Amino acid sequence: MTVGALARERPAGRVTRVQALLWRRPWMRAALLLGPGLTWFVVIYLASLVLLLITAFWQINPFTTAIERVWNIDNFRTLVTDGTYRLIILRTIGLAAAVTITDAVLAFPFAYYMARVASRRVQTALFAAVLLPLWASYLARVYAWILILNHDGVLNWSLLLLHLPPASLGYTNWAMWIVFSYIWLPFMIIPTYAALERIPPSYLEAAADLGARQGRVTWDVILPLALPGIVAGSIFTFSLTLGDYVTPLLVGGAGSSFIGNVVYGNVGIAHNIPFAAALAVVPVAVMALYLVGARRLGAFEAM
Amino acid sequence: MEGPWLRFALRVWAVGILLFLFIPIGLVIVYAFNISTIQSWPIPGVTLKWFGQTWQDPEVRRALLLSVEAGLLATAVALVLGSMAAFAIHRFQFFGREVISFALVLPLALPGIITGMSLNSFFAFNQITFSLWTIVVGHATFCIVIVYNNVLARLRRTSSSLMEAAMDLGASGWRSFVDVTFPLISTALVAGALLAFALSFDEVIVTTFTAGAQNTLPLWIFGAIRLGQRLPEVNVVVFFVILITIVPVVIASRLTGGGAAGRVEAVAAAEEV
Numbered sequence: 001m002t003v004g005a006l007a008r009e010r011p012a013g014r015v016t017r018v019q020a021l022l023w024r025r026p027w028m029r030a031a032l033l034l035g036p037g038l039t040w041f042v043v044i045y046l047a048s049l050v051l052l053l054i055t056a057f058w059q060i061n062p063f064t065t066a067i068e069r070v071w072n073i074d075n076f077r078t079l080v081t082d083g084t085y086r087l088i089i090l091r092t093i094g095l096a097a098a099v100t101i102t103d104a105v106l107a108f109p110f111a112y113y114m115a116r117v118a119s120r121r122v123q124t125a126l127f128a129a130v131l132l133p134l135w136a137s138y139l140a141r142v143y144a145w146i147l148i149l150n151h152d153g154v155l156n157w158s159l160l161l162l163h164l165p166p167a168s169l170g171y172t173n174w175a176m177w178i179v180f181s182y183i184w185l186p187f188m189i190i191p192t193y194a195a196l197e198r199i200p201p202s203y204l205e206a207a208a209d210l211g212a213r214q215g216r217v218t219w220d221v222i223l224p225l226a227l228p229g230i231v232a233g234s235i236f237t238f239s240l241t242l243g244d245y246v247t248p249l250l251v252g253g254a255g256s257s258f259i260g261n262v263v264y265g266n267v268g269i270a271h272n273i274p275f276a277a278a279l280a281v282v283p284v285a286v287m288a289l290y291l292v293g294a295r296r297l298g299a300f301e302a303m
Numbered sequence: 304m305e306g307p308w309l310r311f312a313l314r315v316w317a318v319g320i321l322l323f324l325f326i327p328i329g330l331v332i333v334y335a336f337n338i339s340t341i342q343s344w345p346i347p348g349v350t351l352k353w354f355g356q357t358w359q360d361p362e363v364r365r366a367l368l369l370s371v372e373a374g375l376l377a378t379a380v381a382l383v384l385g386s387m388a389a390f391a392i393h394r395f396q397f398f399g400r401e402v403i404s405f406a407l408v409l410p411l412a413l414p415g416i417i418t419g420m421s422l423n424s425f426f427a428f429n430q431i432t433f434s435l436w437t438i439v440v441g442h443a444t445f446c447i448v449i450v451y452n453n454v455l456a457r458l459r460r461t462s463s464s465l466m467e468a469a470m471d472l473g474a475s476g477w478r479s480f481v482d483v484t485f486p487l488i489s490t491a492l493v494a495g496a497l498l499a500f501a502l503s504f505d506e507v508i509v510t511t512f513t514a515g516a517q518n519t520l521p522l523w524i525f526g527a528i529r530l531g532q533r534l535p536e537v538n539v540v541v542f543f544v545i546l547i548t549i550v551p552v553v554i555a556s557r558l559t560g561g562g563a564a565g566r567v568e569a570v571a572a573a574e575e576v
Contacts, residue, residue, distance in 0.1 A: 022476070026395060033391035037384035037447060038403065045410060045444050048421035055424045067427075110320045113313040117305060126317070128556070133324045135552040137505045137544040139524050143537065144327035146528065147334060152343030154330060182327065185320075214309060235412075243414015246507050250528055260416045260508075267512065273424055280420040287413065 056278035065271040075278035085262070089282055092259045095173065096241035099180040100234045103188040106181070107233065108226070111189050115196035127193070134186040142250050145179045146170070149251070171253040179251050180241050187240070188233035195229025196222070231297045238290060242283045259283055328545065335542035342534050357539040366523040372435060373519060374503040377442035381499045384443075385450030386492060392451075393458040408452075410445040418444065419512030426513070433515025441513035442506060446499035453495035453559065454488055461487045490558040497551035497558075505548050520544065 022029045057071050079085050114126050133141065148154045149170040156166040169175050199222060207217045245260025252258075259282055266276035305313070330344075338348035357363055392404055410418050422441050431437060465487070469479035507521045514522060520540065527537045 027397065030391050030395040030397055033387045033394075034403070037388035037451075040380075040384055040443075040447070041407065044425065044440060045418075045421070046406070048425035049409075049417070051424050051428055052417070052421040055428075106320060106323075109313055109316040113317040117310055117313050118317075126321075129321060130324070131556075132549060132552070133328060135501060135548050136328055137521070137541065137548050139505070139507060139521050139528075140331055140541040140545050141327060143524070143528055143541055144331035147331065147342055147344070148327060150342065150344075152341075154344045157344045182323065185324065189320075214306065239412065239414055243416040244508070245416060246525065250525075260414075263416055263420055264511065267420065267423055273427060276420060277424055280417055283414050284417055 052277050052280060055274050056281050058274040060272050060274055067273060075275050078275070079278060079282070085279070088257050088262060089259060091173075091257075092242060092283075093286060095176060095180065095258075096238045098177055099184065099241045100188075100237045102177070102181040103185050103237045104192075104230050104234065106185060107188040107192050108230070111192035111196050111226075111229075112222075114189075114193045115199075127190075130186045130189050138183065139246070141183055142179055142247055145175070145182065146251055149175050149178070171251065171256075173252065173256055175251040175253075176248055176256055179247050180237075180244070183247070184237040184240055187236035188230070191229040191232035192226060193229075195226045195232075199225045228297060231294050235291065235294055239283075239287050242286060331538070332542055332545065335538045337535065337538060340535055342538070353535040353539045357536045360536060362518070363520075363523065363536065363540060366518045366520045369435065369438075369517060370504055370520040373438045373442055374500045376435070376439045377446045377503045378496050378499045380439065380443040381446035381450045382492060382496055385447040385495065385499075386454045386488075388447070389451045389454035389458060393455055408448055411448050415506075415508035416512075419509040422509070423512040433513065433517065435517075437513045437515070438510060438517070438519065441509045442503040445506075445509070446503055449499045449502060450492070450495035453491045453498070457488045457491035457559075494555035494558045497555040501548045501551045505544065 022032070055067070056075055057073065058067055058069050059072060059074060060066065061068050079089070114123055118126060150156075151166075151168065151170065153170075155169065159166055169178070203221055203225075204217055207221050212220065243260060245258050245264050248256050248258040248261055249264075259279055263276045263279050266272045266279070334342060334346065335353070336349045336351065337346040337353075338350040339346065388403075388407065392400060419441070422437075422444070425431075426433065426437055461484075465483050466479050469483045470476070474482065505521060506519075507525055510519055510522055511525075518526070521544070524537055524540055524544070527533050
């Protein structure tokens with residue numbers, strides 16, 4: 001074999017050797033595949049989350065608004081002692097809970113109809129119909145409700161047709177409650193439907209054979225079995241409401257600030273990033289507690 | 304076993320929920336044709352003039368361009384990193400696999416304000432100035448999850464025996480990937496990319512924290528609604544955004560046989576690994 005032929009063969013040989021090496025050592029292939037994504041994730045996302053937590057324990061110089069890396073818990077102390085912030089935190093959590101309950105009440109009969117009454121074809125169509133609004137732009141759906149709740153909007157026009165007095169829901173906490181319930185409803189319907197669909201019909205027949213009426217069956221058999229699904233849905237409705245600030249800004253009134261609004265204001269206007277970070281830790285802590293509770297109720301198996 | 308009255312009541316309830324879900328969307332589409340600059344109901348007349356005016360608006364054009372650029376770049380990053388991660392999680396058993404698959408969905412499961420605020424302090428800490436790239440980083444972080452889940456779901460449904468057969472017939476690892484695995488997962492990749500783009504194109508919360516003074520299309524809408532200015536143009540843009548976000552999703556669900564994995568499924572899938 002000439003030297004030239006050897007040289008020509010070498011690149012192919014090298015590729016083969018690399019391939020062989022990767023084949024013999026699967027962990028290397030795993031590392032190569034997972035490496036870039038994981039690096040991105042750890043270096044950017046997880047590092048950011050940790051940094052957020054650390055920043056919360058720093059403070060700013062009140063004159064220059066530069067961040068001073070002095071460890072203290074003043075930010076958290078302000079959150080606990082200042083009545084305004086306490087009210088905002090309670091309002092956010094309270095509304096998130098109200099939205100979650102509303103969505104559960106709206107979703108359950110609908111999911112029940114999907115899972116147990118509708119034909120297979122209707123079931124598929126309804127599933128798509130529920131998912132579609134979820135993807136239609138979030139802002140578009142908030143804006144739609146601004147138009148509806150407007151003084152001259154569809155709501156008051158319909159009330160007028162029914163000879164009822166006009167409502168002024170725009171820019172109130174009620175408006176936020178309606179809009180949040182509307183926007184996150186599909187997140188509640190889907191897991192509830194999934195849980196209901198998995199209940200074996202034989203359970204219900206057994207209950208009926210033992211003499212239970214429809215109401216009793218629903219209360220004692222269906223509801224407990226659907227509960228993990230409802231809790232799974234509530235993780236979304238609760239978490240998404242908790243972290244929102246766009247809806248409160250657009251449809252809420254003067255007294256409708258959410259945790260998110262104060263965070264946003266402290267980043268954009270006040271430049272107090274440590275305080276914003278401390279406030280942002282609140283929803284994380286609330287969600288962590290919520291997830292622990294949800295896990296106990298079996299929500300993760302239901303998703 | 305449900306009695307006829309209960310069935311009837313449930314049907315009425317279901318129709319009510321459907322109306323509740325779709326009337327607002329239908330309505331906002333109608334407003335795009337509103338002849339008046341005042342947004343009241345019923346609209347006094349129908350016109351197409353706002354479409355032309357909106358298209359001519361340089362601010363809207365700039366915002367649209369930025370949204371498309373950010374969406375395409377974030378989708379590209381997500382496609383590469385997300386599908387590689389899905390392959391690794393699917394093919395290999397290793398220590399910490401469950402932890403990784405759970406951590407990967409955090410950007411979708413945690414409130415957007417956390418992701419946004421975290422990235423904001425990250426950029427501030429590293430003294431990175433806001434640009435197209437900071438938006439891309441923010442969007443790619445949650446787009447990766449969407450691609451990851453779609454590819455992983457498809458890999459779980461395809462049998463590894465096809466790949467093994469190709470290799471028994473003498474195909475190299477790369478060759479069997481190109482000729483066997485890739486065609487099998489290609490529609491899942493397209494679906495994942497479409498969903499990721501739709502998600503990025505509509506994102507507001509993370510974007511406000513990573514865009515600085517730049518306007519993406521959702522940020523432009525957000526600002527205009529807040530100030531109550533140029534509402535006829537807002538109507539048109541909103542109409543357009545609904546189309547842009549819904550069309551890819553419809554195509555994606557066709558490609559995956561109705562199983563395109565969005566946010567709900569993404570979090571659910573992570574729990575199953």
